[in-house]
Amino acid sequence: MRRVLVPTDFSDNALNAINYALEFFKYEICVFYFMHAYQDDIYTNEALLTRKTLEKATNLVSKKSKKQLEDVLKIVKEKHPNPRFTYRTISSNNVLVDEADKIVDNENIDIIVMGTQGKTDNRKLTFGSHTLQVLKYVECPVLAIPRNYKYTQPKHVLFPTNYLIPYKRRELKLLCEMLAPFRARVDMLYVAKSDKLSMRQEDNKAFIEETLYKNDTHFYTVNKKHVSEAINDCIAEYKIDMLVMVNTRHSHLENILYQSSIDKISLNVGIPFLALQNIKRDNF
Template sequence: MKNILLPTDFSKNSKNAIKYALKFFEGEKCTFHILNSQKPSNYITADVLYGAPGTSVYEGILNDNKKELEKLIQFCKSISEGEEFTFVPTVDFDNIVDAVNQAVALNNIELIIMGSNGATGAAEVIFGSNTLKIIRKVECPIIVIPEGYAFEKINSVLLSLNYQYDVANKSFNIISEIVKKNNASLKILEIEEESLELSSQRNHAEEVFKEIGFERFSIKNIPASMAINAFEQLIPVQLHAMIVERKSFFDRFIFGSETSKINYGSLVPLLVLHE
């Protein structure tokens, strides 16, 4: 049984990501851990003013969020009838990164699926910001669902690679599993930031993916975000996989400088793997 983590702030975007997850795992036996995290500092004066008599602010918000989670789970069940899905709700009074790290460790989480944006303009519930934090600080594969993206059958997977860094088999194996499960094609986009000797890294990729086969494309001396966006528009893919290593080419590609936004606006779900 797979254990999948679905963080939610009850926004339209997070609900859309959950719908994507249920379609992604159709036909598999899965436990979906639906996590809502609330940082205590987010509580505002209105929470205190309008709390029910005899209850603490924590209890009031906890009860409200439990009710929201229960409604969300009922919705999930209604759109996944006949599937072997189990739903486990969790409310955590912690910041998003700590809450996700705890959930990953406690529940043997294999994959996180979440939306790219959040419900409101409040600082701690902007999923654009929180998604970045999770990619940076949680060592677990994550699929980020673009705002408003509707699930499409995965017929083709794009893997962007920069061969300046070695890639472990674990990351490649996750991609192979997705490709095999969906009987999809694999397209490898090599992005060269500088002239490198690539034979050993290429041979490694060829060895790992030889059973499923792949097409290779190479791009040189073009900004990565521009190259990938152009590729996605010209060649239809339903999932883009990227392997992130600290201070690597793709770390700079996703995060840029110390900003709060993802520089790369994906047209399709983005699978982020860590090295």
């Protein structure tokens, strides 16, 4: 049974991510956890908030959150009736990243699905601040869906790697099983001046090939100076439907996510983006 956490702020972007998740997992038996962490909403008008009115404001926001989750559940059941699915709603007076982290641990979540942007919808940024925090700090694979992306079956997947990291079998198995119903092609992209690999790299490459046994997997080497440029070129040229990267020490994705400012991210993700989490992140 697949356990899927779907955080929502009830924006159009969040609803779009929900629709994508329900289509993407329609062949699997799934439990969906629709979660709204509303602590930030309580303090939206902090200038008008006092200790006396805090409890009242919290109750109002809590009731609104639960009602909106009920509305989401009603829409989901009407638009995506599926006997394989069961649903749970979670309304929490917490910040998003902390609540997501707690649910992932308590419910043994397999994957988080959310929009690349939330209500603020800053189109100049690849990821909104909440999505970026989840990507960086929650120990769980994250599938981020771009704004207005219309669901299409993932037939061609790009997976850039340097073959230096020992992948988690559970996460590669997750990728394998998710893509198998679509008979997707997976292109493993190695950006380097030479396709000669070390013994460690050869072992990790063999492990990938062994674990993705249900998928049509191909291995390529591209000579480019900038990894982001190579990825963007491949996405455009080969009509890639999904991008997969691993977030760990010294990986391509860490170099992108941990630049000094999020507006410096040079990866222009216009397709669903799956970030695998290879090690536990530092607390922040």
